[in-house]
Amino acid sequence: MLKYTLRRVLYVIPILFGVTLICFLLFNVAGGDPAAQAAGKYATAEQIRTIRHEMGLDKPLPLQYWDYLKQVVTFDFGRSWSTKQNISEMFLEGVGPSLTITFPGFVISLLLTIPLALLLGYKRDSLLDKFSMFICLAMISISSLVYILAGQYFLSYKMNLFPISGWDSSWSGRWEYALLPILIMVVLSIGGNVLFFRTLFIEEMHKDYVRTARSKGLSNKTVLTKHILRNALIPIITLTVLQIPFLILGSLLIESFFGIPGLGGITVNAINNADFPVIKAMVVILTILYTIFNLLSDLLYAVVDPKVRLE
Amino acid sequence: MISFWIIVAYLVLAALCAMDLVFTNYDVVNNSQPYAFPSWQHWFGTDLFGRDVLARAAHGTVTSLIVGFFGAALSVVIGTFFGAIAGYFGGLIDDLITWFYSTLDNIPYILLLVAFSFVSGPGLKTLCLAIGLTSWVGHCRLVRSEFIKQRGQEYVQGAFAMGASHSRRIFIHILPNTVHLILINFSLGFVSAIKAEVILSYLGLGVAPGVPSWGMMISDARLELARNVWWGLVAATLFMFFLVLAFTLFNDAVRDALDPKLRDK
Numbered sequence: 001m002l003k004y005t006l007r008r009v010l011y012v013i014p015i016l017f018g019v020t021l022i023c024f025l026l027f028n029v030a031g032g033d034p035a036a037q038a039a040g041k042y043a044t045a046e047q048i049r050t051i052r053h054e055m056g057l058d059k060p061l062p063l064q065y066w067d068y069l070k071q072v073v074t075f076d077f078g079r080s081w082s083t084k085q086n087i088s089e090m091f092l093e094g095v096g097p098s099l100t101i102t103f104p105g106f107v108i109s110l111l112l113t114i115p116l117a118l119l120l121g122y123k124r125d126s127l128l129d130k131f132s133m134f135i136c137l138a139m140i141s142i143s144s145l146v147y148i149l150a151g152q153y154f155l156s157y158k159m160n161l162f163p164i165s166g167w168d169s170s171w172s173g174r175w176e177y178a179l180l181p182i183l184i185m186v187v188l189s190i191g192g193n194v195l196f197f198r199t200l201f202i203e204e205m206h207k208d209y210v211r212t213a214r215s216k217g218l219s220n221k222t223v224l225t226k227h228i229l230r231n232a233l234i235p236i237i238t239l240t241v242l243q244i245p246f247l248i249l250g251s252l253l254i255e256s257f258f259g260i261p262g263l264g265g266i267t268v269n270a271i272n273n274a275d276f277p278v279i280k281a282m283v284v285i286l287t288i289l290y291t292i293f294n295l296l297s298d299l300l301y302a303v304v305d306p307k308v309r310l311e
Numbered sequence: 312m313i314s315f316w317i318i319v320a321y322l323v324l325a326a327l328c329a330m331d332l333v334f335t336n337y338d339v340v341n342n343s344q345p346y347a348f349p350s351w352q353h354w355f356g357t358d359l360f361g362r363d364v365l366a367r368a369a370h371g372t373v374t375s376l377i378v379g380f381f382g383a384a385l386s387v388v389i390g391t392f393f394g395a396i397a398g399y400f401g402g403l404i405d406d407l408i409t410w411f412y413s414t415l416d417n418i419p420y421i422l423l424l425v426a427f428s429f430v431s432g433p434g435l436k437t438l439c440l441a442i443g444l445t446s447w448v449g450h451c452r453l454v455r456s457e458f459i460k461q462r463g464q465e466y467v468q469g470a471f472a473m474g475a476s477h478s479r480r481i482f483i484h485i486l487p488n489t490v491h492l493i494l495i496n497f498s499l500g501f502v503s504a505i506k507a508e509v510i511l512s513y514l515g516l517g518v519a520p521g522v523p524s525w526g527m528m529i530s531d532a533r534l535e536l537a538r539n540v541w542w543g544l545v546a547a548t549l550f551m552f553f554l555v556l557a558f559t560l561f562n563d564a565v566r567d568a569l570d571p572k573l574r575d576k
């Protein structure tokens with residue numbers, strides 16, 4: 001296990017190198033001259049030159065990349081162009097609201113969809129299964145934007161059940177604003193989750209150990225919960241761990257629609273204002289987080305499934 | 312089978328729209344009746360400029376099919392190419408390609424998509440490019456492992472014995488055996504490209520203003536709903552719904568047909 005862990009940790013280094021390199025190339029080389037964009041449309045050539053010098057853009061590219069790496073390592077991304085706020089602070093402030101929405105949504109969705117998928121997998125090809133499958137397929141055929149629009153329109157605007165948008169940063173006050181976004185989060189993930197988990201369960205149900213368990217005379221309930229569910233949980237857990245970085249990001253769309261000051265909302269604002277440094281920082285921070293969670297998920301997988309270690 | 316005919320129907324509709332044979336009034340501005348309620352004359356009402364919503368939604372099919380087709384095609388071509396080379400040659404080439412796609416894969420998809428379209432400026436071409444260039448990793452991974460499986464098989468060795476070159480073995484001998492992967496991934500990519508168009512449109516990274524697109528109609532609905540104008544959203548959603556649903560069902564059918572393992576269970 002130690003050897004595997006070490007190998008897997010070392011493997012992260014080239015990936016982090018690649019990630020920062022891609023972000024750097026994408027924004028500093030392919031995206032045109034950042035200095036010209038920072039200076040705005042009406043800047044003179046002289047102004048642009050000054051800004052370019054201030055930003056260190058007149059240095060050779062490898063040196064610029066080195067500066068960029070220093071930024072990433074010291075978690076110092078400078079200030080936003082539009083709000084002049086410190087980006088690292090913006091990021092830390094945004095984590096809380098994002099998690100308030102996404103974490104409950106994520107947990108509720110899992111608690112709903114896993115039992116449902118197990119039931120559908122067990123009753124495979126029954127009327128209930130076919131009907132639910134169709135509903136799930138229909139649900140994932142609608143754009144996520146439509147759910148948000150419809151939820152906000154009917155539940156907030158028409159029925160006044162929830163506030164249309166806004167945020168209260170106090171711990172108790174925020175739930176009033178968070179409820180509808182959480183509900184939408186759950187609805188958004190149901191279709192895909194049920195379809196995916198059902199396939200996993202069905203795959204397990206045809207394995208030999210299930211036949212053995214049944215031939216020993218175990219009840220359906222024991223076979224389903226003690227045998228099938230436990231084995232299928234391995235892929236479910238690893239997949240779930242992989243989704244955690246996305247929880248930190250929150251849902252870009254939900255946050256921007258409901259005016260929630262989370263990371264998704266910040267990113268959408270930055271896109272609308274062409275706020276280069278913020279977008280750049282968000283991409284790189286979230287990517288690094290994702291890489292770390294990817295590593296954790298792999299290690300976790302190796303703990304539950306020893307076969308992986310030997311590969 | 313129904314799903315297949317629905318897709319064909321959309322293709323026909325898009326072709327007719329592109330040739331300006333049906334719904335020719337999609338760009339006719341009528342300032343006297345902005346946001347007209349649905350009527351016999353305008354089944355789905357009109358938009359802010361008095362343009363017929365049904366006609367615009369129908370013309371949106373063209374945009375969606377273009378984005379879906381080119382986005383998915385680009386992603387499949389890149390994915391197949393890199394996957395084939397990595398899986399076939401192995402060694403250093405494989406390491407490099409694996410490193411490259413694992414890196415890309417570690418950037419959250421939506422952010423990569425946004426970052427890419429952000430730096431290259433909005434437009435139809437960017438949409439296709441951004442979607443194609445950012446979504447090939449999953450396909451590449453599958454093609455790679457399929458090539459690893461196939462390269463040691465007797466028929467490849469046979470081809471080698473008969474003097475077939477590397478490229479001949481890759482493209483003439485092994486590639487046809489991965490066609491099922493390519494088909495399924497193309498079809499999956501099509502669906503996700505159509506969905507990505509909506510999100511990018513909302514973020515202001517969609518097609519040019521004035522070009523009819525479902526993404527634009529859905530994101531415009533945010534302001535329209537505040538005035539109780541729901542028909543634009545409903546029209547675009549319905550058009551998109553049946554296309555995406557048809558593709559998803561078609562996908563399942565193709566997968567069942569091509570993957571005998573699943574069929575027997």
